[in-house]
Amino acid sequence: MDETAGGRAEEADAPIAQPGAPIISIRRVVKNYMRGGQTVEVLMGISLDIARGEFVALMGPSGSGKSTLLNLIAGIDKPTTGELLIDGEDITRLTESELAQWRAEKVGFIFQFYNLMPVLSALENVELPLLLTGLSRRERRERAELALEMVNLADRMDHTPNELSGGQQQRVAIARAIVTDPTILVADEPTGDLDRTSASEVLGMLQRLNRDLGATIVMVTHDARAAGAAQVIMHLEKGVLDSREVTVQIKH
């Protein structure tokens, strides 16, 4: 593992952030929940931009709204008010079924607890999102195998999740997330359930996807080390963006 300490981001290592319109544009987004008859305000009119090809970590104390914001970006929740443009499309205007289709095409998910289907093999888990495309069985298999090769799990494709370690399961989840070539990858505490070595492997994989494939990644994390893998760290505090810093990326 090669750690680069202190100072500004090394421009030679940073991927090229695309000029022009941001891929994610959030404008005055408010999100409230009802809890026991009371309205709880989680996001208080937050606004931020994420450029295409950026690897962003969302950090903040518990209750700051970071996971809520990630859910909104991923299209699995809707803001109370505000505008949310992903790749030029205002997803707040989509119906539930349109949003489901949008997610299938545009979003790759990486969950803290992997969320793999226990009865499916690694290959079948990766193949799952491709069922929503028009690909033939053979094409689905080929793409799923390729995705597993990219995460160095080609030799485990017939194993079910309970036959894999935590780190391996998370790599399968990453393969599942990238198999449809999504516009954005959202990761909610992807290393939260992993030991240090596995966490480092996963973060390294995310960095390679960002660097080599130009993947736009938005990651929620509590872990400063995990956040250090990103190029940009956005701090949320009480439902608003508190700070945005370009980091010195820790290479994994």
Added chain:
Amino acid sequence: MFFLGLILRNALRHKLRSLLTLLGLVVAILAFGLISTVVGAWYANSEAASNARLVSRNAISLAFSLPISYKQKVRAVEGVKDVSYANWFGGIYKDPKNFFPQFAIDPESYLRIYRDYLLPEDDLRNFIRDRKGCVVGRRLADTYGFKVGDTVTLKGTIFPGDWELVVRGIYDGREAKTDTAQLFFHWDLLNETMKQKTPRRANYVGVYVVEIANPENAASISQNIDALFKNSAWETLTETEQAFQLGFVSMIEAIVVAIRFMSYVVIVIILAVMANTMAMTARERLSEYATLKALGFSPRFVAALIFGESLTLAAIGAVLGILLTFPAARGFSSLTGTLFPTMQVSDDTVVRQVISAVIVGLLAAALPAWRAARVRIVDGLRSIG
């Protein structure tokens, strides 16, 4: 195929739970089928009844007889094609628990009308010639080991004495539901004996069996027959054979209804068990369903997974339960001997078993599927089952 494979693997994921649920399903479907078969056995005679046959009996009660002299008058009624007669004998073969129907008949006319009793020509001829001869049904013969040539001794109860009859033939039923658990012997033998022992009981029959040319005229012919003997010492009550048979069932109708009700209670119980299983299963997998929805699968897909799993379990349970119903019915039949005329698992019973299983599968999954389809993705992802 992927979808079906996912459903099947999910259905068998928790092997012990699936096995116990399947066991309950099998037992419930089997019990439902067996009870339906037993209830059906009670109605077997009425279902085997021909709509071209009428039965005339004493209007006061079946316990009273009718004069043999009525035969020609009945035969002369317009629309009547043939007439025969019979007496219920009610004897005991070795032990009172060895119950089977015994009738004293006029062989030629009776077996002419009841064409569903298939008897080889030679056996029929031998039976007609031997006044002490009898014919037995195949099921009766198999139960007690009767063979042609055997002497069967019946201890009379209604007609006292020991009656020795020689088996001259074994008849088979034209259809599966035909009663082959009966014994027929000569009415003439009965009558001759009555003339000697109890003359006042001679020349009487229990019922007349009337074959009519056109079943649509059953009501009018019945009325015409009864009109012949109205205000006589032996008034008749004539009805279709089916109505006559149903009259016996109506005597125990409350029991039959209760038994049929129990068969549906069994289905309701297994529905509750299945619903609990599916509710538990869906609750445990809420995060999986939320994940699928996050990936872009529709709520309908999630609901279909749950319905599919429930129907898979129901289908497996139904197939096993239905298959086991047949040997169970045979076992029950051997235990009850010739108490029931027939014990056939009907197509109708199998259809109702299938429908019951489908209803159980659908209803058990309904609420869990609805909940899983409606769960908010963020709430489902937080669920830990």
